[in-house]
Amino acid sequence: MHMHDEPSHHGIDDDRAQSYPNPTMQLLLQRASCRSFEDKPIPDDVMRLVLEAGIHAPTGGNLQPYSIIKSDNKQTAAKLAKLCGEQPWIADAATNLLFCIDWRRLERWAELEIAPFAGMAAFRNFWITFQDVIISAQNICTAADTMGLGSVYIGTVMECFRELVEMFKLPKGVFPVVLLCLGYPKQRPLPRRKLGVDIVVHDETYHEPNDKTIREAYQDKYPNWKLQITEERLEIMRRVCRNVHGDEFADRCIEKVKAQGYFSPVQNYFGLHYQADFMPQGNEEFLAMMEERGFTWFKNYVPKGMEYQS
Ligand SMILES: Cc1cc2nc3c(=O)[nH]c(=O)nc-3n(C[C@H](O)[C@H](O)[C@H](O)COP(=O)(O)O)c2cc1C
Numbered sequence: 001m002h003m004h005d006e007p008s009h010h011g012i013d014d015d016r017a018q019s020y021p022n023p024t025m026q027l028l029l030q031r032a033s034c035r036s037f038e039d040k041p042i043p044d045d046v047m048r049l050v051l052e053a054g055i056h057a058p059t060g061g062n063l064q065p066y067s068i069i070k071s072d073n074k075q076t077a078a079k080l081a082k083l084c085g086e087q088p089w090i091a092d093a094a095t096n097l098l099f100c101i102d103w104r105r106l107e108r109w110a111e112l113e114i115a116p117f118a119g120m121a122a123f124r125n126f127w128i129t130f131q132d133v134i135i136s137a138q139n140i141c142t143a144a145d146t147m148g149l150g151s152v153y154i155g156t157v158m159e160c161f162r163e164l165v166e167m168f169k170l171p172k173g174v175f176p177v178v179l180l181c182l183g184y185p186k187q188r189p190l191p192r193r194k195l196g197v198d199i200v201v202h203d204e205t206y207h208e209p210n211d212k213t214i215r216e217a218y219q220d221k222y223p224n225w226k227l228q229i230t231e232e233r234l235e236i237m238r239r240v241c242r243n244v245h246g247d248e249f250a251d252r253c254i255e256k257v258k259a260q261g262y263f264s265p266v267q268n269y270f271g272l273h274y275q276a277d278f279m280p281q282g283n284e285e286f287l288a289m290m291e292e293r294g295f296t297w298f299k300n301y302v303p304k305g306m307e308y309q310s
Pocket of ligand 1: 031032033034035087152153154155156178190191192
């Protein structure tokens with residue numbers, strides 16, 4: 001039995017090394033996030049090609065409702081690293097890309113051509129746009145990989161939306177979604193274990209797996225993963241459990257942790273790391289920030305031209 005102090009689920013049993021049908025499959029199956037970068041800039045021609053690959057991605061209606069803020073500036077990187085929750089690889093990355101939803105460009109196009117426009121008021125548009133942004137970002141990741149670069153997404157931009165808006169002078173209609181750090185890897189990052197096809201893919205209709213299947217699938221993903229018990233961690237876990245589910249649940253959880261002698265991965269995920277009493281906080285504040293930036297897709301919409309009918 002191996003006791004980890006820090007979470008780790010790296011390392012796959014890859015016995016296929018020689019038998020990938022093509023280099024793209026090999027790249028996709030061996031990819032991993034990179035969090036340590038060489039102090040070496042990305043040549044302009046390489047970066048340009050990678051960006052072109054991203055911009056060539058599928059996008060709903062071929063609208064490309066996104067903008068990418070590209071920064072090679074060390075001071076900006078250091079500032080981003082701090083803002084996004086002290087993640088040092090942001091500061092070390094050669095280039096940081098901030099992916100944003102951008103309805104402003106389309107709004108301006110519509111204005112110029114005297115076309116009707118309600119882009120920021122529609123959930124339908126928002127839903128597709130969010131996907132467009134990520135699909136483009138992921139194509140950039142893959143393209144970067146093929147060029148010998150490494151990358152890691154930074155999701156914690158959500159903790160500093162307002163600062164990002166100011167830093168990058170984002171106008172209304174432009175909203176940050178995710179940051180991507182890019183650079184030459186210090187060493188090839190190890191691919192992480194994933195849930196397998198058999199658990200993720202459902203034939204024809206959704207099949208609810210039984211308890212044993214779920215347990216085993218996660219055991220395979222996190223073999224022997226155990227986080228040491230400390231007083232501090234117990235305290236946090238107790239607080240989170242109590243806040244979310246009450247005292248009785250907190251007692252049950254702590255009892256289970258103590259009986260098994262460690263925190264299991266899911267207890268760590270939602271009890272200690274993405275704390276379940278914190279994560280849902282601020283929902284309305286997030287919507288308020290969206291509204292500040294001109295997005296109103298979560299509000300009831302009364303079109304101007306139809307006001308007289310209501
Ligand atoms: C939307 C999104 C947000 C992420 N945010 C962060 C982050 O803030 N910091 C970080 O180090 N990694 C972040 N990651 C990387 C994940 O931790 C990583 O993809 C995951 O652990 C799986 O590892 P792999 O990419 O090596 O397969 C993020 C990934 C995604 C897709």
